[in-house]
Amino acid sequence: MTERSAKLNILKFVKIVSFSLLLVILGFFVAATVRTLTFDVNAGLQLAHWEKTNNIASDINQHQREELLANFRDAIRIPTVSTTETQLNTTALREFDSLLRKAFPTVFSSHLVQHEVVANYSHLFWVPGSDLALVPYMLLAHIDVVPAEERDGWEAPPFSAKEINGFIYGRGTIDNKQSVMGILQALEYLLIRGYSPRRGFFIGLGHDEEVSGFQGAMNIVRVLKKKGVQLAFVLDEGLAVLDGVISGLQGPAALIGISEKGLATVKLSVSKAPGHSSMPPSESSIGILAGAVKRLEENPMPRLFGEGPERGTFEHLAHKFRLPLKFVMSNMWLFSPLLGRVMERRPDTNAFVRTTTAITMFNSGVKVNILPSQAEAYVNLRIHSAQSLQEVLELIQSTVGDERVKMELVDGFDPLPVSSYDETSFGFQIIKKTVLDQFPQVTVAPGICIGNTDSRHYTDLAKDIYRFAPTWFRPGDAQRFHGINERISKKNYEELVVFYFNLIQNCDIKDLPSPHSAGHEL
Ligand SMILES: CC/C=C\C/C=C\C/C=C\C/C=C\C/C=C\C/C=C\CCC(=O)O
Ligand SMILES: N[C@@H](Cc1ccccc1)C(=O)O
Ligand SMILES: [Zn+2]
Ligand SMILES: [Zn+2]
Structure with missing residues (x-):
């Protein structure tokens, strides 16, 4: 071979290689673009033909609006602080017990509800369903809060429940008395309006979640295990509706904690x-x-x-x-x-x-x-x-x-197991539907809860555990968790009551509608 032809061969080789490389890069680019244009994991997952279960309308009149807010503010004013496993404010916990009985007289007197105090300060409610074939579910929340000191920079004393510009300020307003009171207030109104569930459900309110739940949640689980209970799903605190928090995202996102x-x-x-x-x-x-x-x-x-x-x-x-x-x-x-x-x-x-x-x-x-x-x-x-x-x-x-x-x-x-979130996942789809009915503008997605919750003690009772409440988070709100100026808007608290009100009724559905029915509607 001459020197010249060798050079030509090398040139040819380099050309071929660079051309192929270009093709591969172009291929990647086209594939990624096609994926971008067509990618929507939610597509086809809109379940249609939901059996109508929420027959009792969730409208709230002026009297109830004032009443539910007063109950919530009373709850915030009780300093149920947990500092360590042995430093709980037991006086406050006792007072909280009295508040629940006073605020929710129907829950505590209805023949449809069974109640027991667990580990002295935690509460377990059982509302049996009329259809024994339906596996019950469980709602969780916690009564205790982390310490708070006004001098750290609070705009209102942390146990005052003071209202500033439509927000109620105080420790526990988003972690987690909004759920404690929201769940029981919803049940109170459902019972007053003559509701009786088809699917039974439990409500568990822990008193030591902030110090691990070894007394409250763990003993509630023990009680349920003794009864041989198995749960269709558990819904606890954790994630929220994020509005303007994820940059670039259009509209709010409701993230449901799946782990x-x-x-x-x-x-x-x-x-x-x-x-x-x-x-x-x-x-x-x-x-x-x-x-x-x-x-x-x-x-x-x-x-x-x-x-x-x-x-x-x-x-x-x-x-x-x-x-x-x-x-x-x-x-x-x-x-x-x-x-x-x-x-x-x-x-x-x-x-x-x-x-x-x-x-x-x-x-x-x-x-x-x-x-x-x-x-x-x-x-x-x-x-x-x-x-x-x-x-x-x-x-x-x-x-x-x-x-x-x-x-x-x-x-x-270890990190907790991942719960199901596909179209056949009963708990996930019920939560999703309830959110979308109430907040049509949000996108629902699975998420990871970065803090720990009482629900981690429930893994033997339920395969599917979700961590979510429709508490709205705007930029800067995540810092209020365990921080200063923890607050919730009055409107958002009302929305929480309505959410649980609808969720409980939506759970009365026997089975989810078929995921494919959406495309075959006549
Ligand atoms: C994938 C999401 C991307 C960006 C999110 C941006 C900001 C983070 C948003 C929300 C953080 C949410 C909540 C605060 C932290 C922990 C709450 C979880 C459990 C509470 C347990 C407890 O302390 O009682
Ligand atoms: N929920 C609290 C307290 C806690 C810590 C560790 C385990 C369990 C609960 C947190 O995530 O910080
Ligand atoms: Zn919490
Ligand atoms: Zn907390």
Whole structure:
């Protein structure tokens, strides 16, 4: 071969390779574009021909409007604070019991409702259905709240239930007394209007959810297990209607929690001999521990965005984004790593990207001139669905990388199983229908609950557990959770009562309508 013909051959080869590459890239682009244009996981899932079950209209008159609000505000004013498993405000919990009986006289006197107090302060209600063949369901909420201090910057005292511009302010207004009162208020009105259910249901109100639910939820579960109860589905607190919170999304999104993140609470500690502060060692117990904690903050857990059910959230919402975001959301197979990098920049969206690491307590030292013998820190991690508790513990250990730092697992569990959300999923579709009837402008999608709830104790009783209430969240509202200025609008609280009112009636349907009927309507 001459030098010239060899050169030509190479040129030809390069041409062929670059042309093929171009074709492949073009192919990808066309495929992604076609996917973008046609992608709508909701298409074909509109169930038609719902049997009419909500026969009792949910209209609220002026008297009831004032009454339900007064009941809610009374609930907010009772400081049912849980601080630790052994520090509950039991006086407030007793008072709350009295409030429930006073506010909902029909619930407590109706022959259709059975009630029992569990673990002294939690409540279990059972409303049997007329059709024993229908598997019952269960609604959950919790009575207790996390502590709140007005001096942290509240615009109204946290247990005042003060009204400012149409909002009721107070600890528990969105976590979670809106559901406690909303559920019972709905039942009260249903009973007054002569309702009796076809499908039986339970209501469980825990009193120690904020400190893990080991007394309330766990004992309610024990009672139900003893009765041999199995549940069609459970609906607890958790996700909400997000309005203007997901940037680029047109219209609000109702995210129904189909799973929740796992948890690891780890205690790190360093021990050193105490002594006089005039003769300090080069490294103190505080310094060693601070180094460990800093390493944990500087080395976040791996980005896993798109590897858990959060991927389905965006796929369900994709058709409600405008281009170019629509292109991105419809092609999560390609873009999830990029999206993860964008979402990790904000704490509220970072929560969906990875296992989060929060240092929540740091204690050491008793006097200015004593070398501290003991330093301890608590790390609270929320585990992404694609990771296990075991994996997270191993990663913490290697990141800390210091034998002098003792590690102890205080509490922990794996991410919760993923509940069904397809067209045959009874609970999901009933919740979805109830939301859409009431708020036609929203898009319903499955979501991941980033906090933990009492419902995690119910996994043996129900395969399908959902975490949702139609509490409306606008930008900045997520920070009110366990934060300052927790509030709900009066209108939204009323909507919650109506939601549960309709949901309970919608559950009386025997079976879901066939998913295919939508396309074959005559
Ligand atoms: C996939 C969604 C994308 C973006 C979302 C953006 C912002 C986050 C929005 C909402 C966060 C919702 C709620 C706040 C956190 C936890 C609530 C969950 C459980 C409550 C448990 C409890 O503390 O009692
Ligand atoms: N619901 C609370 C309290 C809790 C923590 C851990 C486990 C269970 C409940 C939270 O998610 O922070
Ligand atoms: Zn809560
Ligand atoms: Zn909470």
